[in-house]
Amino acid sequence: MPFSLAMARHRLAVARTVSALRASDGGTADADPSLARSMPERPEGPLIWFHGCEPRFARAIDLLAGPLAARARPLTILLTGLNGDRPAIDAIVQPPPVDALSVVRRFLDHWHPQALVWIGTAPAPILWAEALRRRIPCIALDADPARHALSLVQPLARFDLVLAARPDPRLGSSRVDVASPLSDVPRPPPVYEPDREALATLLATRPVWLASAVPEAEIAAILAAHEEAAKLSHRLLLILEPDDPADGPDLHARLEGLGWRCALRSLDEEPILGTQVYIADQDAETGLWMRLAPITFLGGTLDGIGATASAAYGAAALGSVVLHGGTLGTAAEALGRLHAGGAAWRVGDAAELGRAVERFLAPDRAADMAAAGWAVVTAGAESTDRAIQALAEILDRAAQ
Template sequence: MSKPRSLSLAAYRVLSWGVPSSNGRPPEPRPDGELLWIHIGSHDRLRAVEDFCQRLLPVRPGLSLLLTTPHDADLRDWGDHSGILVNLPAEQTGAARGFLDHWRPDMGVWIGGGLMPNLITRAEERGIPMILLEAEVDVKVGRGGKWLPDITRYTFDCFRKILSTSEATARQVRKLGIPSSKVSVAPPLHISPAPRPWPEDELIETNHALAGRPVWLAAWVQDKEFISVLSAHRQALRMLPRLALVLHVADMSEAEPLHRRLEAMDLRCANWDDGDMIEDTTQVILTSDPEDLGLWHRVSAVTFMGSSLERGAGGRDPLVATALGSAVVHGPYVNKFQTLYDQLRQANAARAVRSATELGDAVVELLAPDRAADMALAGWQMVTEGAPQADLLIDMVQETLDQRRAENAGA
């Protein structure tokens, strides 16, 4: 490290010294073996990171993940995740040292802005290779550090590779004095689900039983949505008399009571979970097993993503349905996955409805020749465009960890 850099960092570290008071919870133990640290700068990037992690772990046996969020993020809002999820400490010198002493990551991937000079420069000094994705010129300096303009440059220079989503941001980074060889433009991580394959013989048998009938799926339906979905189906049956509904209930305990209700409503129902056969007169196929959705998304040209017509549930992830070639319809209450639904609608791969009547109209319209196919193609293009970027990052992580392992073996 050059002398000017040492003086600037020394001054900054003195100004930002401090260790936050304990919250009373000891940190989780560090997993054995290789540990990849991924920092997620904002909550809306978690789903894409999760998708990347699911792709990475099978090709890197023994790798553990440490996911971090900004220090002031409420972890209760971050939902399910791979590996360990913790808040980063505040931008204080002692806190940064304590974090790195405990976790000892083999590599770091920082996604987005909010760069923390103490943590990042300490990691670089310890020889921890780091990559910056979706770079933003956004550095969170501690108190008194704003008068040290070189801190931003030193922080960026700690990364071995810097990938920006725009040429404008890349130019900003280069203007800091970062070598051009480190900086490149690349698209952000996109979600690109890879659903597990389905047995071909069962798929053929199910399609044969349906005998070319139009089929739509209502997935993850809550009990307070049953009447709306069944009313939409009755409405659609007037235009499509051979239409079949696959009704997947969100709560398995609701399946049997719903079966009795369907019989009382004079709707001919096959309970798939009980092994009932699909007949030519079957109007509703009732199921509650989430695993079977892989079959029904493939069979159904249109999927209504339930848990979205009424307030409370917040919607369900639509991307597996999209990846399996089904056009997506959803209600207005999808706040848990709002960004995904917005992207699908912008790509003309999803349609929002607000009532049973609108749902019935959408089913009839989308089952018209080529209409669902156009939406499904648009959705498939959206969910597959992120695969090359995820594959590139996997290659970078693999290469960097292999190099570090070789260096440690030779030490």
């Protein structure tokens, strides 16, 4: 290989890192995990190594690894990088090896992965070249080789798949696919389809909205908003999902005592024509209600601890308008993205919530907001699906 100043600098930086790590252990032990010493035992069976260059890739790795783990059992996930963050999926977490040949060889000798998935823009040319020499299938995602000297990214030309932010003609026109960033949007909550079909038929002619995961402190505000919205839509049904399903029976009794006509899901009651409030007090049915209601209010955002990102993205992914209050909780980033895409609506109190429900009962307004939500949550989905398909094919070949 011709001399490359960029590669020479890379090797020098790596050598300094190795020296510093050894010095921190007294100069003799080589005990730092980044030097690929003292690694845990490798489980039997196939293993995929995921490396995330930045913490933000943790959720993307969940979306990539989850379907593969469900498809190929047993499958071990080895995870490096992410600067301390980690996805929810079960994985062996290790520091990434220093990009020095002796360290990389120890690491690959120990783990001998069936595939390497490198996510992010930081180059590791020595590691990549050694993995390719061993004929380990390699995939690079959310890459940007064009920002680096060719000598640092040359191995990418031999990767099985490279999805990058922009083209890099130096690697060959067919080697780098320009693609959207990986999706980090959680998959929407599941549904039992027969229940959805039955309730959709029952509610086909009624306007419906959902207040999801509502804490006790917000019940009065939700009812006031429903009363306001129902003035213009007399057949409006509120699906009220308490944040604790065990509160359902007591809530049902209390609301009926206040004059509301209610039905209780846990008693297998149905929302008949006269029902004003349907109390959804069964576990793991949020996906059902979000599919049925064209409007979803995220409980906990008016007078609670906020909502979750999965709730915000789930409603948008299922075609429901997302309404929320000012307390965002862990949904802050998700709601920020939805707002940027014109796919969420903020309210300040019960009166504003009632007016928002009225507003989005108009089918054209709800459809516009739902389309905007779909655009936000599906951005990057194609890249994720392509990577999953490529890894599935690699696992199939390894099993033959």
